[in-house]
Amino acid sequence: MLWPVLGGGYIGSPFGAPRDGGARSHMGNDLMADKLQPVVAVADGVVFRAATDSGISGTIVGVRHDDGWSSYYIHLNNDRYNTDDGRGVGIRPGIEVGTRVEAGELIGWNGDSGNAEGTVPHVHFELHTPSGQAIDPEASLRAALRKAEWPNLPRGAKSFDGAYWDDDGSPVESLVDTLVANHGTVLGCGKGGFTLCAQAEVTSDDLRGLLKRLNPPIGTVLADLDQSTLFQSASTESAAGLSASIGSIQVPEVVTEADIARVAAAESDFDRTRIASLYATTNSTKTALASPPRGVETYAAGEALDILQRDGVLGECIESLDDTKPVNRADAISLIAQTSNQLPGPCGGPSDDGGAIIPPGPAVERWRPLVEEYFPKKRVEEAMRVLACESRGNPNAVNPTSDATGLFQFIPTTWMWASAAAGYGGYDRTHPEANVASAAWLTSRDEARGVDAWSAWECKP
Structure with missing residues (x-):
C-alpha cells in the first residue's frame, strides 16, 4: 500500500479517537498535509464513490481494490485558490464511479471540506476489509511513509507546496494552483501530472495538450455548432468547411509566443463571426456561417496581436509578440490562460469606484447597447462591471466547475426559469441578448423583493 498524499505528511488524529463527545469513534487516520497536495490511490482498483457534498465527509472518493479491500479519501479540497469559499x-476531473485507477494515480487534492472546515487541511483516510469493516490503517500507513515511494513521482522530487513539486519560485506558481483549485486543471508534463516542468520548451504536441486542458482546441467549436439551437440550419457542406479550416491546429515544432497568439486570434475571430451571424438573422430563422473562418497558420504575428487587443483579450501594454524565441511551459500556460479568459490581462485594473475589473478594449464595451436596452439606467454601469467580471465579455464563457455559461454566467437550473420569465424560454445561454435580458429581469425581481439586486451573482459591482 502507498502513502496517499504525495510528498509526505504526518499522522494526526488516530483510529478510534472519540468524536462528538464520545457519540462516535474516529474510523480512520487523519493525514496532515498542505492544501492542494496531491492525493493518490493507495492500490489498484475501481472508484465506487465520488461525491462533493457528503455531509460531514465533504468531498470524498472511495476506491475498491482488486483484492476486495476498500480505501476512502475524505475531506478533499472544496475551495478555490487562497479562499475558504466552498466553491x-x-x-x-474524470474520477467518477466506475473509473479504474492504478496505485499512485492522482484522484484529487488535499483540503478541509465537510466537518474539517476551520481545521488544519488533512485527508481522513479509511481502510475497510472486503466485508466492509473499518480497521486501523496506521501500521500500513507508517510503513508506506517510511518507504516514501510513488510510481509516478520522480526520484529526488522535493516536498509539495501545492499541486506540483517543482514549481517553487516559478512565475506561474500561484496561477497553476489556482487552475487546479478553481477548475481541476492538471498541467503536469510527465506521467501522473505531478511535475510542472515550467522551464521546459514547448513542443507542438505539448502545446496541443495545454490547449486541450486550458482552452479546448478551436476544432471542438464544430461540435458546438452542430448541436446548438442557434444554428439549426447548419448544412453538411458548411460543417465540412469549418472542419477543414479549424479542425486541426498546425504549429511548427518550435513554438513561439506568436504561435499561441495565432491560435487564440483564430478562435476569437470565429467567436466574433458567430456573434455577428446571430444579429444578421431575423425571427426564429437561424443560419450557419456563410463562410468558414481562416486557418490558424494564416495569421501574422502583428495581426494576431491586433485581434486579441481588439477583443480585449490582451492589453494595450503589449506592443509585440516574439515570433522567433521558443516559449517555455510557464510562458505558454500564462498566455493561454489569459487568452482563454481564465485570468485578467496584464493591463487590467480595478475600476475607479473599486468595483469589478473591466478588461481593456472593446470585448466588454461591445455589449453596452444590449445592456442599456434591458437594464434601467441606474443599473447600466453596475451591469457592465458584473458582466466584465463574470465572463470578460465572452458570450461563450463556461465555468468548468459549475457549468455557468454566457455573459452573465447562468447555471442551467436558474436559466430555465429566469430566461422563460424574461421572454427567452428555449434560448441557449450563449445567446447574448437572451443572457442580458434574463440578467436584467432577475436583478429587477430581486430588487422588488427588497434584496440586493446582484445577490444571485458571485461578482458584485
Whole structure:
C-alpha cells in the first residue's frame, strides 16, 4: 500500500479517537498535509464513490481494490485558490464511479471540506476489509511513509507546496494552483501530472495538450455548432468547411509566443463571426456561417496581436509578440490562460469606484447597447462591471466547475426559469441578448423583493 498524499505528511488524529463527545469513534487516520497536495490511490482498483457534498465527509472518493479491500479519501479540497469559499475542486476531473485507477494515480487534492472546515487541511483516510469493516490503517500507513515511494513521482522530487513539486519560485506558481483549485486543471508534463516542468520548451504536441486542458482546441467549436439551437440550419457542406479550416491546429515544432497568439486570434475571430451571424438573422430563422473562418497558420504575428487587443483579450501594454524565441511551459500556460479568459490581462485594473475589473478594449464595451436596452439606467454601469467580471465579455464563457455559461454566467437550473420569465424560454445561454435580458429581469425581481439586486451573482459591482 502507498502513502496517499504525495510528498509526505504526518499522522494526526488516530483510529478510534472519540468524536462528538464520545457519540462516535474516529474510523480512520487523519493525514496532515498542505492544501492542494496531491492525493493518490493507495492500490489498484475501481472508484465506487465520488461525491462533493457528503455531509460531514465533504468531498470524498472511495476506491475498491482488486483484492476486495476498500480505501476512502475524505475531506478533499472544496475551495478555490487562497479562499475558504466552498466553491473549488477537490476531485480530479474524470474520477467518477466506475473509473479504474492504478496505485499512485492522482484522484484529487488535499483540503478541509465537510466537518474539517476551520481545521488544519488533512485527508481522513479509511481502510475497510472486503466485508466492509473499518480497521486501523496506521501500521500500513507508517510503513508506506517510511518507504516514501510513488510510481509516478520522480526520484529526488522535493516536498509539495501545492499541486506540483517543482514549481517553487516559478512565475506561474500561484496561477497553476489556482487552475487546479478553481477548475481541476492538471498541467503536469510527465506521467501522473505531478511535475510542472515550467522551464521546459514547448513542443507542438505539448502545446496541443495545454490547449486541450486550458482552452479546448478551436476544432471542438464544430461540435458546438452542430448541436446548438442557434444554428439549426447548419448544412453538411458548411460543417465540412469549418472542419477543414479549424479542425486541426498546425504549429511548427518550435513554438513561439506568436504561435499561441495565432491560435487564440483564430478562435476569437470565429467567436466574433458567430456573434455577428446571430444579429444578421431575423425571427426564429437561424443560419450557419456563410463562410468558414481562416486557418490558424494564416495569421501574422502583428495581426494576431491586433485581434486579441481588439477583443480585449490582451492589453494595450503589449506592443509585440516574439515570433522567433521558443516559449517555455510557464510562458505558454500564462498566455493561454489569459487568452482563454481564465485570468485578467496584464493591463487590467480595478475600476475607479473599486468595483469589478473591466478588461481593456472593446470585448466588454461591445455589449453596452444590449445592456442599456434591458437594464434601467441606474443599473447600466453596475451591469457592465458584473458582466466584465463574470465572463470578460465572452458570450461563450463556461465555468468548468459549475457549468455557468454566457455573459452573465447562468447555471442551467436558474436559466430555465429566469430566461422563460424574461421572454427567452428555449434560448441557449450563449445567446447574448437572451443572457442580458434574463440578467436584467432577475436583478429587477430581486430588487422588488427588497434584496440586493446582484445577490444571485458571485461578482458584485
